[in-house]
Amino acid sequence: MRSPEIATDPATPPGARSVVRLQGDWTLRALANRLRSFREQLAGRRDDVAWSLNGISRLDSFGAALMWHAWGKRWPESIEIPDDLRAVIGRVAASAESPLPGVPRFNVVDAVIVLGSMLLSFRDHALDFTRLLGQLCLDLAYLLRHPAEWPLREISANVYKAGFKAMPVAALVGFLIGVVMSYLSALQLRAFGADIFIVNILGLGIIRELGPVLVSVLVAGRSGSAMTAQLGVMRVTEEIDALSAMGISRTIRLVLPKVIALTLAMPLLVLWTSSVALLGGMLSAWLQLDLGMAFFIERLPQVVPLANVVIGFAKGAVFGLMIALVACHFGLRVSPNTESLSANTTASVVSSITVVILIDAVFAIATRSIGVPR
Amino acid sequence: MNARPVIELRGIVTRFGASVVHDGLDLSVQRGEVVALVGGSGSGKTTLLRHIIGLTRPAAGEVSVFGAPLFSGSVREQRTRRRRFGVLFQHGALFSAMNVAENIGFPLRELRLATEAEIANLVALKLAMVELAPSTALLMPAELSGGMVKRVALARALALEPELLLLDEPTAGLDPDRSMAFVELVLSLQRQLGLTVVLVTHDVDTLAALATKIAILSDRRIVSCVSLEETMELDHPFVESFFRKPFGLRAGVRSGGAR
Structure with a gap:
């Protein structure tokens, strides 16, 4: 050279x-x-x-x-x-x-086009989602007639992956939130001499509201994203097409087990997280307000009607169902490139958390006269 | 410096767990040669190519490129050495988040040497070199056909003016017409730019058209590295099954069609 x-x-x-x-x-x-x-x-x-x-x-x-x-x-x-x-x-x-064509500048017409295509894609999403839901109902009907074809192994594997393996992190987060809530409320309650109401606040707040929402956010980030990514990669590598070519229904084999598993596992996770959060709150109340644990446990069922536990359970099941449905919906929409995979995974997590909070609001209105002592 | 081989592999040993893929393998490639690596499935052709690129390192032995061991010298020297060769991966490996023009301009832009006008000019030139229309520049990789992906990937491999071009299955997944057109393209670029080319292929037509030498990888070694005519003379079971049978078959088909 x-x-x-x-x-x-x-x-x-x-x-x-x-x-x-x-x-x-x-x-x-x-x-x-x-x-x-x-x-x-x-x-x-x-x-x-x-x-x-x-x-x-x-x-x-x-x-x-x-x-x-x-x-x-x-x-x-x-x-x-x-x-x-x-x-x-x-x-x-x-x-x-002969220069290359440049990227055209963004103008008003483009803005209108973007807005329009966003609306159309929202319509697409709604239609696709409805179609997926309908397909799952048909699959359920089919499985009821052919009980031998239930994908039990897949369901149990998903319960293990999305439910059991989420227990440690759910417990950690629940415990810390319980401690924090109890600590903050204790400071305020002591000023009014209303120490004893900490049981009401923690009991109602955690069992009815915080437990289910907290677990949903965790599960949407942890299992929802994993489901979207798994289905997405299977789409990229044509595995889903291979399944269809073998005459195996992708919804029965891939979507339904996830949806059923999360619907079953979420209420249990909610129960688990709420209990650990209450434990954290109880410990903090004991240290902060000198409120005995035995007293806390004794007082809890008196101030929190059982209906709240049922509501927490129901919320857990519905949230689990929605998270799995949204995750699978976005997973099946992935087109074979990396950009689409990451975009859909992000969209899946954001949408499922949004959907969960929307449904939570609906629950709050629908159950406003149930289980709240006056 | 010109006398030294562009690629020199000496005593390469590769192990995957307990299985030995290469055992004391030697190969040298001179400047301006087009060497085709052939061998049965699982004989370690692509692994050997990855050794040359530096993506994997052999368990023993030395890979020298341009007269110096691949991993010798400072980070800067190693990087400079790497920029002297272009790689065409089997599936193109285009960055799917960027359009065609950005893909081709990416290595140049990363180098931070050329101005934007020069980059646009060079991208247009490379696109013309691989015989793609300027209008393809704004397409995304997902919108390209298999043949176009290979061409864009080749243009990107040529962006840094390499002296050595490594091709992994350049014609896999292309129909015979397109694969012939692609082979001709590579050949004309090789002549025009004076490239040294190493390719891995399964396609007899590709290597017959491209290769000046054929390196046969068998029994964990390079058993021969000579021209096609001399390879056909060899008495080796691999040559028998790889070269003569398909030719025989094809001849049979052709004569059957003529009748």
Whole structure:
């Protein structure tokens, strides 16, 4: 590899053009170190000097592009160049003549189009989701008639993955939230001398509201995203098509077990998390307010009607159902590229958490007269 | 420097768990050669290619590229060495988040040497080199056909003006017409740019059209590395099954069709 050089001969008769000779390898690798100074030396004196390119041993398209752009995309008036190098620069020049189409600017019409396509895609989502729900109902009806075909192994595997394996993290989060809630409420309650009401606050708040929502957010992030990603990758690798080709229903085999498993596992997870959260709250109340644990446990069923536990259970089941449905819906929409996979996984988690909170609001209104002592 | 081989593999040993894939394998590729690596399925052709790229390291032996061991020198030197070869992966490995023009311009942009105008110019040039219309520049990889993906990937491999081009199954998944067109494209670029090419292939037509030398990987070694004519003379079970049978079959089909 010969390093590239720019040599300037002084003008022999004064007033004539001085000769600038380019030598050595004008390749990307050779030029890399001294690019800026070369660009400066080439630019600005295109027609002032006579160029001689006879000394160039190698020229690649990068070197050619460098010269062409430094010369302002025109041949210098005086240039001495071998034919093969002229051809290399000529190719670069030709492609500079026909530039690539640029990305068009974003204007008002595009904004309208984006808005319209967002509405249409929302409609698409709604239709797809309804179709998936309908297909699952048909599958359930089919399975009721053919009980031997229940995908029991898949259901049990999903209960283990989405339910049992989520227990430690759910317990940790629940415990800490219980401690924090109890600690904060204790500070306020003590000011009013209403220490004893901490049992009501924790009991109602955690069992009825916080437990189910907390677990849903955790499960949506943990299992919902995993379900979307799994189905998405199976789509990318054509595994889902392979299943269909074998005459195996993808909804019975892949979607239904996830939906059933999460619907079954979520109430149990809610129960587990609520209990651990109450334990945390109880410990904190004992340390902070000197409220005995035995008293706490004794008082809990008196101030929190059993209806609240049932509501918590029901919420858990419905949230689980929705998380799994949303996750599978987005998983089946993945098209075979990485961008779509990540976009759908994100959309799945965000949508399922949003849906859970929406349904929670509906629950709050529908059950406003049940289980709240007045 | 010119006399030294572009690629030199010496005593390569590769193990996957208990199975030995390469055992004391030697291979050298001279400047300007087009070497086709052939061998049965699972004989470790792609693994050997990955050794040359530096994606995997052999258990023993040395991979030298451009006269120096692949992993010698500072990080900067290693990076510079790597930029001297372009790789065409089997499935193209285009970045699916970027459009065609961004894919081709990506290595140049990462280098931070060229100006935007130069990059746009070079991308247009590479697109023209691989015989794609300028209008493809704005397409996303997901919108391309298999043949176009290979061409764009080739254009990206050529972005950094490599001296050595490594092709993994360049014609797999293309129909015979397109694979012939692609082979001709690679051949004309090889002549035009003076590239050294190493390719892994299963396709007899591809290697007959492209390769100046054929390296046969069998029994964990390179058993021969000579031209196609000399390879056909060899007395080796792999040559028998790989070259003669398909040719025989095809000849049979052709004569059957003529009748």
